[in-house]
Amino acid sequence: MKKSGYRIAAVIGLALVLVVGMLVPTALAGDDRPKTVHVSGSQTPLKNPLNFDVTGDLIGTWYTLSVFPTTTKPTLYVSTGTEKFVGCLDRRGDGKCGRRDLEGTLTFDYIAWVNLDEEGNFIKGQCTHPVTGGTGDFAGSRGVINIYDTPVGDEVESVYRGDIELNAVPSEKSADDVAAAAKAASDTVQAPVAVTAEAGRGCGGA
Numbered sequence: 366m367k368k369s370g371y372r373i374a375a376v377i378g379l380a381l382v383l384v385v386g387m388l389v390p391t392a393l394a395g396d397d398r399p400k401t402v403h404v405s406g407s408q409t410p411l412k413n414p415l416n417f418d419v420t421g422d423l424i425g426t427w428y429t430l431s432v433f434p435t436t437t438k439p440t441l442y443v444s445t446g447t448e449k450f451v452g453c454l455d456r457r458g459d460g461k462c463g464r465r466d467l468e469g470t471l472t473f474d475y476i477a478w479v480n481l482d483e484e485g486n487f488i489k490g491q492c493t494h495p496v497t498g499g500t501g502d503f504a505g506s507r508g509v510i511n512i513y514d515t516p517v518g519d520e521v522e523s524v525y526r527g528d529i530e531l532n533a534v535p536s537e538k539s540a541d542d543v544a545a546a547a548k549a550a551s552d553t554v555q556a557p558v559a560v561t562a563e564a565g566r567g568c569g570g571a
Contacts, residue, residue, distance in 0.1 A: 397532050397538075398532060399530055399531065399532045399533050400530070400531045400532065401508070401528050401529070401530045401531075402422075402454065402528065402529050402530075402531060403422075403526075403527075403528050404421070404422035404423050404454070404510065404525070404526070404527055404528070405421055405422055405524070405526045406419060406420050406421015406422050406423055406524070406525055407419075407420055407421055407522070407523060407524050407525070408420075408427060408512065408523040408524075408525060409523070410523075415429035415432070416428050416429065417523070419450065419452060419525075420460070421455075421525070422454065422455055423450060423452060423453070423454060423525075424452050424453050424455050424460065424461065424462055425450055425451050425452015425453060425462070426451050426452060427448060427449075427450050428448060428449050428450075428451070429446065429448050430446065430447045430448055430449060431446040431447045432444050432446045433445050433446050436478075439481065439483070439485065440480065440481045440482065440483060441478065441479070441480060441481070442478065442479040442481070443476070443477065443478045443479075444476075444477050445475065445476050445477075446474075446475055446477075447472070447473065447474055448472070448473045448475055448494065449472045449473065450470060450471040450473075451470050453466040453467060453468040453469075454466060454467040454468075454503075454529070467501075467502035467503065467531070468501050468502055469499055469500045469501020469502045469503040469504065470499055470500045470501065470503060471496055471498075471499045471503050471506060471529070472496070472497045472498050472499060473494040473495060473496055473497060473510070474494070474495050474497055475492050475493065475494045475495075475568075476492065476493055477490065477491070477492035477493075477568035478490065478491060478492070478568075479514070487514075487516055488516070489513075489514060489515055489516070490513070490514035490521075490568045491511065491512065491513050491514065491568060492511070492512045492568035493509060493511050494509065494510045494511070494527070495507075495508075495509050496508040496509065496510070496529060496530075498534075498537060502531075503529075503531070504537050504538045505531075505532050505533055505534040505535050505536070505537040505538050506529055506530060506531055506532070506533060507529075507530045507533035507534065508527060508528045508530045508533070509527050509528060510526070510528075510529070511525065511527055512524070512525045512568055513525075513526075514568055523568075
């Protein structure tokens with residue numbers, strides 16, 4: 366009798382664990398409290414070298430919307446502009462956007478700088494992207510994501526690391542604010558780029 370009681374308790378305990386595990390992503394998606402999430406991963410340039418395939422904690426496409434060069438010295442290139450990410454936060458770590466993952470868009474301002482040697486060869490690049498807002502599950506988000514470009518043989522490796530604060534500004538979840546953010550995110554006008562895409566991959570097309 367005691368053995369059966371232990372077995373029943375174990376089954377109930379396992380059931381509770383499974384239920385809680387199933388509810389966690391859903392609760393996060395519907396939770397209006399601020400929550401900071403650390404993200405990291407990599408970027409790979411697409412056919413348009415100003416746009417990138419994003420993998421890791423974020424899955425989707427990263428678009429460069431505008432590029433404004435501010436410094437164009439032979440060994441230093443600096444630019445500012447705007448960008449957006451369209452995709453999901455891969456909460457389950459399965460490499461794809463599923464129905465329990467957070468989906469939408471994130472918008473950014475950015476500043477990027479690229480170091481070159483005297484022959485114009487790429488040394489390294491870095492860019493900082495403050496989160497200015499979002500749509501969908503990312504509405505009201507803030508935070509900062511940094512991207513680092515490093516030469517690896519003849520290629521450039523681009524990795525990102527940063528923090529996204531979900532629901533940082535709950536008022537932006539109103540219909541009017543979400544619509545305004547979506548309109549801003551759809552603006553794809555791009556300024557001229559002063560250097561080739563090979564100079565730096567993940568940092569604003571610098």
